[in-house]
Amino acid sequence: MKTTRRNFLKTSGAALGSVALLSQFPFGLTSCSNALKSFGFQVWTIRQKLVADFPGTLKMMAGFGYKEVEMCSPLGYSRAGFEPLNKMSGTEMRKIIEDNGLICRSSHYGMGELRESLDNRIEWSQQMGITQIVAASFGLGKDASVDEFRKAADELNEIGAKTKTAGIQMVFHNHHGEFEKRGDELIYDALLDQFDPDLVKMQFQVAVVNVGYKAADYFRNYPGRFISAHLADWSVEKEKQVPIGQGIVDWEDFFKAAKVGGVENFFVEMDPDTFEPSAEFLINM
Numbered sequence: 001m002k003t004t005r006r007n008f009l010k011t012s013g014a015a016l017g018s019v020a021l022l023s024q025f026p027f028g029l030t031s032c033s034n035a036l037k038s039f040g041f042q043v044w045t046i047r048q049k050l051v052a053d054f055p056g057t058l059k060m061m062a063g064f065g066y067k068e069v070e071m072c073s074p075l076g077y078s079r080a081g082f083e084p085l086n087k088m089s090g091t092e093m094r095k096i097i098e099d100n101g102l103i104c105r106s107s108h109y110g111m112g113e114l115r116e117s118l119d120n121r122i123e124w125s126q127q128m129g130i131t132q133i134v135a136a137s138f139g140l141g142k143d144a145s146v147d148e149f150r151k152a153a154d155e156l157n158e159i160g161a162k163t164k165t166a167g168i169q170m171v172f173h174n175h176h177g178e179f180e181k182r183g184d185e186l187i188y189d190a191l192l193d194q195f196d197p198d199l200v201k202m203q204f205q206v207a208v209v210n211v212g213y214k215a216a217d218y219f220r221n222y223p224g225r226f227i228s229a230h231l232a233d234w235s236v237e238k239e240k241q242v243p244i245g246q247g248i249v250d251w252e253d254f255f256k257a258a259k260v261g262g263v264e265n266f267f268v269e270m271d272p273d274t275f276e277p278s279a280e281f282l283i284n285m
Contacts, residue, residue, distance in 0.1 A: 036255070039282050040068025042230060042269035044108075047072070047081050049272070054085065055096050062101035065279040069102045070228075070267045071128070072136075073121060076110030090127025097128075106132040106203075106228060106265055108173065111139050111152075114159050122166045132227060132265070133163055134171040134203055146182045146190045153194035160199030171227055173203040179213050188213075192222055201227035201262070207241065207269075209249055210234040216253050219261025228265035229258065231278070243274040245281035255285075 041061055043050050050057045058069065071093075074086035085093065097104050107130050113121055114135060125133060138144075138152040153172075160170030172195065178188040192202070202225055206215045209232075219226060233247030234240075245251060258266075268278045 036266065036282055036285060038067040039231075039266045039268070039279075040070055040102075040106075041066050041275060042070045042108075042267045043072055045269060046272050046275075047077075051081055051084050055100055058097060058100040058102055061275065064276045065283045066268075066275075067102060068106075068265065068267070069097060069104050070134075070265075071104055071107040071130075073107055073109045073113060073124070075117065075121065075124070076113035077108070090124040090130075094128045104128055105130055106134055106171070106267070108134045108136040111135060111137065115155075118159065118162060122163060122168060125168055126166065130168065132169050132171050132201075134173050134228075135159075136173050137175065142177070146185050146187055149178075149187050149191055150194045153191050153200070157194075157196045157199050160196065164199060169227060170200050171203050172200055173230070174205050174208070176205075176208055176211060179208050179211055192225065197225055201225065203228040203230065204261075204263075205230045205232070205269075206249060206254070207232035207234070209247075210241075214249075215261075216250070216257035219257035219263065223260050224262040226258075226261040226263050228267065229263050230267050230269040232268075232270050233278075241270050241274065243270075243281065244268065244278035246277075251281075251285065 046057060046061075061069065072080070072082055074082040074084075074088075078086055088096075094104065107125065107128070109121060114133070121133070125131075135156055138149065138156075140148055140152060156170060156172060163170045172191065174188055174191075178191065180187055195202075202222075204215045204218060204226055206229055209215070215229060231244055233242050233244050233249050235242040235247045241247070266282075268275060268282075270278065
């Protein structure tokens with residue numbers, strides 16, 4: 001494949017064509033292969049290190065090969081340890097991120113701040129250069145009914161209509177809880193039916209592979225409904241998460257299906273010790 005690509009780029013016309021093709025996939029996958037242009041990481045699992053040394057931690061992650069960072073909103077996640085970062089404006093934070101070789105186009109937010117401080121969070125997002133506001137959880141009880149999830153989805157549709165006017169895509173992130181059933185109905189499938197496909201895109205949590213659900217299946221069954229994914233891998237033998245490429249996920253099929261699903265951003269989210277080997281695998285794919 002490298003030889004073919006090298007020969008392909010020898011002619012100027014082909015070179016210009018390849019640039020045009022790449023521009024159609026500005027975030028993650030190239031159009032002609034499963035190769036990644038760029039991938040990122042979610043900060044949640046390294047939040048203590050990040051808050052203690054924001055620029056140093058970003059520099060370390062960029063050194064592993066990551067190009068993007070997905071933040072957690074310091075306002076909504078203040079009680080989870082992000083409060084010190086709330087002292088910075090989005091403009092100040094963006095400069096530190098970019099000075100350390102990364103970009104930030106996506107961040108997680110709590111439903112509370114989206115309900116109560118949406119204008120403020122849109123302004124912060126615009127300062128950051130964020131184009132994807134991700135609702136990380138509805139905050140519903142463990143035994144919430146499908147109807148309660150549908151009601152929350154309707155509320156997020158309304159919020160998504162407001163963010164859309166500001167040029168920002170609303171996104172919903174799943175956890176394992178959305179892959180539980182109520183009777184014969186899977187909560188996640190009900191949410192896909194309830195969300196407006198234009199107003200709310202999906203961020204798929206690949207970690208649900210350990211309960212039998214494959215991201216690639218959803219990407220193919222719901223084309224264009226996704227915008228990002230959280231990458232994780234699982235070892236059946238060890239019964240725990242392992243670095244990307246060392247578990248049961250078929251990554252070649254995953255990235256092929258991701259193009260059908262519409263996925264633009266890929267963020268590794270696992271234990272800190274998996275970040276470096278996961279980046280190495282993704283770089284070498």
